[in-house]
Amino acid sequence: MENGKVERKDELEDILQSFSRLANGLIPAFHAIQDRYGYVPKERLPEIARAFNLSQADVYGVLTFYHDFRLEPVGRHVVSVCRAEACQANGSAAVIDRLRRKLGVDFGKTTTDGEVTLLPTYCFGNCACGPSVAVDGKLYGRMSAERVERILHGLGVSA
Amino acid sequence: MRVYVPRDFSACALGADEVARAIEREAGRRGITLELVRNGSRGLYWLEPFVEVERNGERVAYGPVSEEEVESLFDQNFLEGKEHPARQGNPEEIPYLRRQTRLVFRRIGKNDPLSLDEYRKHGGLAGLARALTLSSQQIVEEVTKSGLRGRGGAGFPTGIKWKTTLQAVDDQKYIVCNADEGDSGTFSDRMVIEGDPFLLIEGMTIAGLAVGATEGYVYLRSEYPLARRIFEEALERARAGGILGKDILGSGKSFFLNLYVGAGAYVCGEETSLLESLEGKRGMIRPRPPLPAVHGLWQKPTVVNNVITLASVPGILADGADAYAQLGVGRSKGTLPVQLSGNLRRPGLVEVPFGITLEELLFDYGGGTASGRPLKAIQIGGPLGPYLPSSLFHVTLDYEELAKVRGIVGHGGIVAFDDTVNLGEMARYAMEFCAEESCGKCTPCRIGSTRGMELMDKILSGKKAPGSIQLLVDLCDVMINASLCGLGGMTPFPVLSGLRHFPEDFGYAKEEVEPLLQKV
Incomplete structure (x- = not known):
């Protein structure tokens, strides 16, 4: 100085x-x-x-x-979806399937426009109210393929 | 007039925050004065968001309530407990709740979790007050006499663990709370931290007095952001209220407590891995011995206990060890907060004494499957617990009785599946999960899980490659017997139990797999 x-x-x-x-x-x-x-x-x-x-x-x-830490920037929005057993028992496979299809990316990847990163989570402790999806840290329970699509729509993901 | 809306991670995931705001907004619009309290969840999760109204000490509950329904609640005068499609009556009279024996969960849902005054008013701090009149040895004896066993999963007698640390001589000892509740299908730790954080603080302080530890850590998983916010606030208030710090309740004794947040690693729920992570390192397993009770955090004598274990302690001290030991059966004393989830009509938190049958839990409490289809299997004790078929639902919740059918109590989670589940797929998932979460220290877990996944793919492809089931069983045998910790050592449980009880899901007949399963 x-x-x-x-x-x-x-x-x-x-x-x-x-x-x-x-x-x-x-x-x-x-x-x-x-x-x-x-x-x-x-x-x-x-x-x-x-x-x-x-x-x-x-x-x-x-x-x-640790799964939490990243060396690369993520998309503007982060969508995490629970892959664990209790959510599976309530049909999370359909939710995951819809997410992958709508976003066109697999786990750990970001959409080409840099908008959304899709991450897997192994349990949010929301097992009694699954399937669980978190968007930018806000958790949503009792998800279905339709409801998750509406959430994506709210983030500006169309198609 | 008070209105309670849970501030619980799951309730909020179903819109409890929005409901709370709508109630305040609507009350304001109508010029009604009310006190909104954000309580913990009662654990009747199929009814969340669960709104309670209190008038003259009487409560009436409504649930599930959506944000859109709030206006109609006011229209129909819910503040006076009037009829509404969502009306559930007195919450404590709902059979699901009334029939439980709530010790750990005695307060949760009744009061503001962050009010120390309310905590005291509802019986809090009685255990700590009594502990302050006892010697360390006497506290340890009391806990030993209660028969309390570790609720994290291992079921080790808590009193014996404490005694080992008490007898260890060192200049510093630690109490570490394992709040890395990573098991899928479990949420009781989260509920305690969100719904009654002072209870955990009290339990840890008593543990500190019992073993001569003046410092403690709560290792909380990062997937629980609300629990983190609530617990941080509770710590501040406990320090300000003289429950933590230099002079606990004016006794001259001290206990300092810190919160430490993990970073997404299932294996850090294993105590030695947790300690490594708590020291700021990779969460690699430490071989045992030495035990953490003697060489734990920074090689100092350390008690590592699960949230529910520590949260059971204040009640044991307050009510006496005998009252606790009277509940339960055999060597499974006291109560267990069971967490029902998966495909059930009434998922939630059920705290009951040991000795209840799985059938009662799944049907009387759980109400059978939500889908209405037959309940095919349950997974008990977390993602590394076995799958049990309906022919074993007569077994009682009891460490020893469950072990007889190769079951485990674990952390008390039960996940139910209807008949659309394929146990072969679930076995593959167990191997995949282990491969994802293995710390990599020991070969059976690190390599075995990946090989197991490949093998399951082969088996599920339906080609019936000769010897593949034999190979799977051998692999499981090696993982069970040669892994350093429970991650590799228990991943075979869901795999082998699936194969044992549901061989058709693997593409095999019972007669084909039974001879191979003899030795494991």
């Missing part, structure tokens, strides 16, 4: 600063980074590793172990 160079700290640095104080702060830090950016930017991994005094391999290892 003395040379007139303004070193602007961004939010990721703030996150690292607060969580690296904790002995177990890496996973909470990933959550915080993802809440802010939607994913964990790959190019920042060296910085994250330095902050936690870990190797880049360690940091990458933790990140890729």
Whole structure:
């Protein structure tokens, strides 16, 4: 700053600063980074590793172990659907089928227009009121192929 | 006048938030003053959103209520308990609820889960108050005497676990609550955290006093965002209210509690994997021994207990171990919050003493299938539990009795399937799930699950490749006996039980598979 160079700290640095104080702060830090950016930017991994005094391999290892964390941006909307037994018993197969067909993508993929990412979930704990689908974090119970199509419609997915 | 609308993840998934807002809006429009309370769910999930009106201490329930119906509720004067198609009468008189023995769930649905005053008024903190008058040894003895066993799935006697940690000598010990409720078909942990969070805080504090631990963590799965918000708020209020921190209820004793959120890994429900994850690492299984009770979190003596186990403790301390041990049968003491789900007319939370038959649970409570078709099979004890046919529904809910028919209590989840299910497909799914969730530490689980999936594809293709069933059984045998933890060790349960009870779903006759199943 003395040379007139303004070193602007961004939010990721703030996150690292607060969580690296904790002995177990890496996973909470990933959550915080993802809440802010939607994913964990790959190019920042060296910085994250330095902050936690870990190797880049360690940091990458933790990140890729957990289903929640992503190294790629997701679509504008995230649709998660439960694949577990209780929802299957209530006909989730038809819901999943409709989602895949309408979106034209498989699990883990984003529609070509970048609008919607489809993710699998293994249980929301909504087993008594399934099939379960979450859209951008909001959970919907007692889903059917028709109801899920209406929700997609609300997101602007047609065809 | 009070109106209760659940703030429960499932109720909200069915529109409870919208119903609550509509009630406030409609009351405002009509100039009616009412107090809206967001309670926990009673667990009568087929009736959610379940709205209750309280006048002069009397309650009348309406459900399921949709946002669109709110106006008609006001029109027909539901605030005075008047008739309406959704009217269910006094909620506590609904047989589903009246016939239960609710200990852990004694308060849930009755009060504002985030009000400490209400918690006290409804009997909360009595267990902690008594624990503060006892020595550590006395608390452990009380829990041992109650016969409480771990409700996460393993069924290990809680008192013995606590005693091991109490006897371990170290400068720091921990209480860790396993709230990574990953089993499909289970939601009782979620309901407790959302519907009575102070109960879990109280139970963990008592556990801390019992073993000499001054610090605790709740490891909560990330799939439960509402539970997280509610529990964070409850922690703040408990700290402010002197239940947590340096001077618990003015006793001079301390207990500090933190919330830690997982990141989507089924295997982290296994306690050693959970501890690794809680230390900020990959959730890889640790071989045992050493036990977490001696070398747990950061290698310190650690009690790891499930939510329901810890939530059972305040009641045991308050009412006495004998009252608890009187309930149940054999070595299965007390009550179990059973979670009914899948294809049932009345899915929900049923807390009953051990000893009830599966039949009573599925038909008297569950009401049979929602589809009206025959109930073909249930999966009991989570995604790694076996599939049981209707010929075994006479078996009682009891750790030992279920084990006799190769069943498990697990975390108390029962998922029902009608006759459209194909158990071969479900067996394949079990292998796929294991392959997806394996931590990769041990070979039987890491490789076995993928090979199992491929093998199931071959079997389900109907080509009857010679020796493939034998190979599947052998693979299951290796996974059961050589895996480091329950994920690889129990994935064969749904597979083998499917094959044993429903061989036709695998394309085989009973006589073809029976000789092969002798050794497993």
